[in-house]
Amino acid sequence: MEPALRHQLSALDRALLALLNERARLLAGVAGDDPGRAPAVDDLLRRHAGPFEPAAIRAVFAAVDRGCRKP
Amino acid sequence: MILRLRPGTPDAKVQALRDRCEREGLRTVLSPESARPVFAVVDKAPAALAAELRADPSVEELIQPQGDWRLVHRSFRERPTTVKIGGVRVGGGEVVVIAGPCSVEGRELVLEVAQLVRRAGAQLLRGGAFKPRTSPYSFQGFGVEGLRQLKDAGAAVGLPVVSEIMDASNVPAFVDHAIDCLQIGARNMQNFTLLKAVATAGRPVLLKRGLAATVEEWLYSAEYLAHYGCADVVLCERGIRTFETATRNTLDLTILPLLREWTHLPILVDPAHAAGIARIIPPLSRAAIAAGADGVAVEVHPRPEEARSDGPQALLPAELTALVADARIMAAVTGRSFHPPPAAACS
Numbered sequence: 001m002e003p004a005l006r007h008q009l010s011a012l013d014r015a016l017l018a019l020l021n022e023r024a025r026l027l028a029g030v031a032g033d034d035p036g037r038a039p040a041v042d043d044l045l046r047r048h049a050g051p052f053e054p055a056a057i058r059a060v061f062a063a064v065d066r067g068c069r070k071p
Numbered sequence: 072m073i074l075r076l077r078p079g080t081p082d083a084k085v086q087a088l089r090d091r092c093e094r095e096g097l098r099t100v101l102s103p104e105s106a107r108p109v110f111a112v113v114d115k116a117p118a119a120l121a122a123e124l125r126a127d128p129s130v131e132e133l134i135q136p137q138g139d140w141r142l143v144h145r146s147f148r149e150r151p152t153t154v155k156i157g158g159v160r161v162g163g164g165e166v167v168v169i170a171g172p173c174s175v176e177g178r179e180l181v182l183e184v185a186q187l188v189r190r191a192g193a194q195l196l197r198g199g200a201f202k203p204r205t206s207p208y209s210f211q212g213f214g215v216e217g218l219r220q221l222k223d224a225g226a227a228v229g230l231p232v233v234s235e236i237m238d239a240s241n242v243p244a245f246v247d248h249a250i251d252c253l254q255i256g257a258r259n260m261q262n263f264t265l266l267k268a269v270a271t272a273g274r275p276v277l278l279k280r281g282l283a284a285t286v287e288e289w290l291y292s293a294e295y296l297a298h299y300g301c302a303d304v305v306l307c308e309r310g311i312r313t314f315e316t317a318t319r320n321t322l323d324l325t326i327l328p329l330l331r332e333w334t335h336l337p338i339l340v341d342p343a344h345a346a347g348i349a350r351i352i353p354p355l356s357r358a359a360i361a362a363g364a365d366g367v368a369v370e371v372h373p374r375p376e377e378a379r380s381d382g383p384q385a386l387l388p389a390e391l392t393a394l395v396a397d398a399r400i401m402a403a404v405t406g407r408s409f410h411p412p413p414a415a416a417c418s
Contacts, residue, residue, distance in 0.1 A: 018406065022400075025409075025411070
């Protein structure tokens with residue numbers, strides 16, 4: 001892989017990780033599941049134009065939700 | 072000049088170096104820095120003395136600042152300063168949003184705005200009780216009664232409050248009403264009598280940049296505050312007057328990275344007074360945080376068309392909520408975090 005491409009991917013990964021952590025911080029004081037979560041993900045998918053695979057998006061957000069939950 | 076001594080330098084040695092300067096008639100100020108001893112020599116030191124001090128084995132670095140500011144110079148502190156307003160930290164890697172009405176317009180309205188500011192996720196409530204208006208016929212604010220209403224609204228929703236002070240004689244009123252942060256407005260940035268008085272209030276100060284002030288002049292005003300007793304100064308860029316008439320002022324984001332090099336003070340940006348147009352405040356806020364601002368200060372009103380001052384630059388409640396979400400995103404992708412909401416009770 002070209003170093004410039006690697007650099008850009010690393011920068012995007014850092015940004016993704018920062019956003020995930022910020023999301024987890026925002027939910028830190030919130031207890032219980034959000035009944036509005038599934039419709040919100042459906043809405044995201046309806047607006048989604050790719051190229052990220054829709055099925056993968058659902059899996060990613062499921063993992064995000066698990067990661068944001070308090071252990 | 073600023074002397075940065077080696078970590079672990081004994082207090083007696085620090086004092087000996089300060090005594091050496093003071094024997095020459097030069098005043099020194101010790102930094103509150105704990106990582107290493109740092110002190111500033113506020114008067115101009117002779118070259119021979121500077122050379123002597125530079126040669127001392129305890130002196131790691133002797134800095135001759137380009138400008139004449141010392142206590143707010145970047146080298147005076149090891150890291151950028153964090154200023155606490157109520158329980159809210161400004162600076163230090165967290166991003167904040169200050170929001171509220173331009174003017175405190177009455178008890179019910181300021182409480183309504185405070186509630187929507189809290190719900191949107193902003194951390195500090197602002198509101199003007201003493202209004203510096205260009206026209207003498209414009210609403211001048213409710214004065215001390217406005218301070219009372221602002222503080223009560225902030226306390227009701229658990230947000231510390233920020234309000235502008237225009238006259239040195241009002242310092243006791245701001246202190247008595249437990250205003251958490253005193254704002255020096257753009258028009259008063261070089262009102263040195265006011266700066267000296269506010270510096271003794273024992274409260275953090277938000278110092279707006281004068282509308283025709285250079286960065287150096289702005290930092291000298293901050294130095295006044297620091298020299299006269301206020302270490303907790305927050306700078307706020309709010310636009311400068313230029314030949315451009317499309318906006319009320321020109322938001323000078325250019326200076327943010329330079330300010331980071333020149334001073335340890337936290338830096339906020341007020342895009343509302345620069346723009347004067349509500350719809351362009353969100354992109355300017357994103358740009359400000361991307362450029363390194365520690366937060367933004369904006370105005371919000373549930374019915375901007377009824378606002379008694381600056382209605383055209385007031386955000387609607389939903390716009391404030393969106394702006395706070397943007398601020399959170401921009402904080403994260405620039406390697407910082409968004410300050411959590413303050414606890415329900417504040418000072």
